[in-house]
Amino acid sequence: MLRVAFRRLSTTPVTGQRSMSQSSLAGKVAIVTASTAGIGLAAAYALGKRGAHVVVSSRRQAGVDKAVALLKSQDIQVTGTTCNVGNQGDRERLLQTTLDQCGGVDILVSNAAVNPFFGNLMDTTEEVWDKVMSVNVKAAFLMTKLVVPHIAKRGGGNVVFVSSVAAYQPMQGLGAYSVSKTALVSLTRALAPELAQSNIRVNCVAPGIIKTHFSTPLWQNDDIMDDFKKQMCIKRVGEADEIGGVVAFLCTEEASYITGETIAATGGMGGRL
Numbered sequence: 001m002l003r004v005a006f007r008r009l010s011t012t013p014v015t016g017q018r019s020m021s022q023s024s025l026a027g028k029v030a031i032v033t034a035s036t037a038g039i040g041l042a043a044a045y046a047l048g049k050r051g052a053h054v055v056v057s058s059r060r061q062a063g064v065d066k067a068v069a070l071l072k073s074q075d076i077q078v079t080g081t082t083c084n085v086g087n088q089g090d091r092e093r094l095l096q097t098t099l100d101q102c103g104g105v106d107i108l109v110s111n112a113a114v115n116p117f118f119g120n121l122m123d124t125t126e127e128v129w130d131k132v133m134s135v136n137v138k139a140a141f142l143m144t145k146l147v148v149p150h151i152a153k154r155g156g157g158n159v160v161f162v163s164s165v166a167a168y169q170p171m172q173g174l175g176a177y178s179v180s181k182t183a184l185v186s187l188t189r190a191l192a193p194e195l196a197q198s199n200i201r202v203n204c205v206a207p208g209i210i211k212t213h214f215s216t217p218l219w220q221n222d223d224i225m226d227d228f229k230k231q232m233c234i235k236r237v238g239e240a241d242e243i244g245g246v247v248a249f250l251c252t253e254e255a256s257y258i259t260g261e262t263i264a265a266t267g268g269m270g271g272r273l
């Protein structure tokens with residue numbers, strides 16, 4: 001066993017060159033949902049910087065235009081379109097735009113989520129529950145179902161879901177949202193063996209508290225943050241690019257033996273065995 005490993009090492013080309021090609025996504029096409037701001041935009045940036053053509057989208061055209069301009073200014077190949085992930089017609093149009101303009105797809109990053117209610121779980125209405133599960137879980141699954149056959153046609157690729165530290169430790173006031181994020185961890189594990197047959201790896205990222213518009217009520221509240229900081233090893237809020245890089249890593253050959261996994265990027269918060 002060890003001898004095989006040594007043989008592999010000794011035939012390895014110059015280390016720098018090898019890692020460069022393994023981290024490259026040149027020639028790949030990546031759909032990132034909800035990618036005109038925050039973590040989605042950071043993921044698109046990180047994938048784009050590794051050479052992928054990224055397809056960005058969100059509900060508002062103005063946001064799409066801004067994100068496309070920003071990514072283009074960074075010499076990233078980018079296509080933009082509107083897409084509300086909760087809407088089947090929009091999901092189909094996002095895929096068709098990608099196929100028409102990029103010729104295929106290799107990577108799906110399912111990043112969109114909503115949280116319309118903050119309060120006790122027992123006060124959550126059926127309407128709120130349905131909305132959270134519909135966008136955060138059902139749309140993530142249906143988008144995957146739509147895109148996967150096209151990734152398979154290219155010989156394989158990657159699906160990455162964006163979950164949350166709340167998947168492991170439900171957050172007070174965010175009960176339904178936390179349950180939806182736990183479902184994504186399970187979806188990742190359930191899909192991985194099935195899609196491995198098509199050479200598709202399925203992984204997930206669980207961010208901690210990241211400084212974006214979505215989490216403003218958390219990081220702008222000193223009392224809440226003091227409490228969170230007690231649970232963090234790295235005593236600060238994370239930045240979106242600290243998640244974007246993890247998403248991109250999972251899509252590269254450097255992560256070729258990782259599937260069915262959820263990577264927590266939380267500054268050490270919510271650690272698990």
Ligand SMILES: NC(=O)c1ccc[n+]([C@@H]2O[C@H](COP(=O)([O-])OP(=O)(O)OC[C@H]3O[C@@H](n4cnc5c(N)ncnc54)[C@H](OP(=O)(O)O)[C@@H]3O)[C@@H](O)[C@H]2O)c1
Pocket residue numbers: 033034035036037038039040057058059060063083084085086111112113114135162163164165206207208209210211212213214215
């Ligand atoms: N920030 C955190 O602390 C944190 C922690 C853990 C997990 N997360 C997860 O990270 C993901 C991204 O959150 P974020 O913090 O980056 O949020 P954000 O900065 O507020 O960005 C949200 C993005 O999603 C788009 N969007 C919202 N609803 C959409 C929908 N129905 N369909 C398509 N696009 C939609 C928004 O654009 P439009 O308004 O134009 O649609 C925007 O581009 C979510 O899954 C969230 O649960 C975040």
